[in-house]
Amino acid sequence: xxxxxxxxxxxxxxxxxxxxxxxxxxxxxxxxxxxxxxxxxxxxxxxxxxxxxxxxxxxxxxxxxxxxxxxxxxxxxxxxxxxxxxxxxxxxxxxxxxxxxxxxxxxxxxx
Amino acid sequence: xxxxxxxxxxxxxxxxxxxxxxxxxxxxxxxxxxxxxxxxxxxxxxxxxxxxxxxxxxxxxxxxxxxxxxxxxxxxxxxxxxxxxxxxxxxxxxxxxxxxxxxxxxxxxxxxx
Numbered sequence: 245x246x247x248x249x250x251x252x253x254x255x256x257x258x259x260x261x262x263x264x265x266x267x268x269x270x271x272x273x274x275x276x277x278x279x280x281x282x283x284x285x286x287x288x289x290x291x292x293x294x295x296x297x298x299x300x301x302x303x304x305x306x307x308x309x310x311x312x313x314x315x316x317x318x319x320x321x322x323x324x325x326x327x328x329x330x331x332x333x334x335x336x337x338x339x340x341x342x343x344x345x346x347x348x349x350x351x352x353x354x355x
Numbered sequence: 356x357x358x359x360x361x362x363x364x365x366x367x368x369x370x371x372x373x374x375x376x377x378x379x380x381x382x383x384x385x386x387x388x389x390x391x392x393x394x395x396x397x398x399x400x401x402x403x404x405x406x407x408x409x410x411x412x413x414x415x416x417x418x419x420x421x422x423x424x425x426x427x428x429x430x431x432x433x434x435x436x437x438x439x440x441x442x443x444x445x446x447x448x449x450x451x452x453x454x455x456x457x458x459x460x461x462x463x464x465x466x467x468x
Contacts, residue, residue, distance in 0.1 A: 253395075274453050286359075286445060286459030287398070294454065332397060336453065341386055341405040342413060343457060347397035 250333060254350040263320040265349040267333030268313075274336045276309055276316050277343065281330045290318075290331075325355040357381050361446050361460035368436045368467045376431040376463050378446030386449050387429035388457065389413075389421060391442040398445065404429055436467045 251266045267276070275294045279287040293300045293309045293316065300307045306319040320327055330350050334343040362377045380387065385406045390398040390413075400413030402421040410421050418440060420432045429448075433440060443464050447457040 250397075277456060279457075284443065284462070286461050287447075287457070288459070289456035292454065292456060334457075340411065341453075342388070342400055342403050342411075344400060344414070345390070345398040347395060 250346045250349045252349060253347070256352045256354065257323060259323060259325055259353055259355045261323055263323050263327070263351055265318045265331050267316045267346055269335045270314065272338040274338055277334045277336065278307060278318050279332045279334060281332065287332065323353045325353050327351060328353045359446055359448055359458050359460035361463050363463060364461070365464050368465065370437060370467060372436050373432070373434050374436065376444055377428070378430065378460060379428045380448040380458070381427065382448065382458065383426070384448040384450050386451070387423065388447045389429070389431045390445045390447065391415065392445060393442050401431065438467050441465060441467045
């Protein structure tokens, strides 16, 4: 079974609103990463948060990590139509050199 | 700068046929990965190679084999394709083991009839 599970599965918002996506995982991790995918293309890395960090910012992105709850959230502020994409969390597991992905959240930003 | 290159981009197979998906990276990365993506399932790890000369199974290795030909190339082979292997396949690589991001290829869309 997959390590990460995103919530919600799909999200539709208006341009300018904030979008929040959540990710839960099951095992111990070294870090958690968020990726974006446009229209079935290859994924692009957005941000990485280490297991000893609680919050990280990058431009309009804010990521939080709660290792006690095994969960993370990605906040996109002031969303734009160009943010329309699928977003995936991936956990870099303590055992094995591998990143395991969740099922993703489909974000649609309406202009 | 090509990054991660996958070939072919599209392929249609008949059940029972075999084929090899090719992946090459020009970033001098040590680790390489093969994922498959199915609707609503996200990406599932098939096999990975932490370094040249090593390969390990991921979440869904059955029906696949891999070869880390050299540091640049990591191929995925379907010996006897099945309709359940219809999917989009992504190759990815990264420099080291921890705290590194993945770089993805553009994918191979495979249909098995």
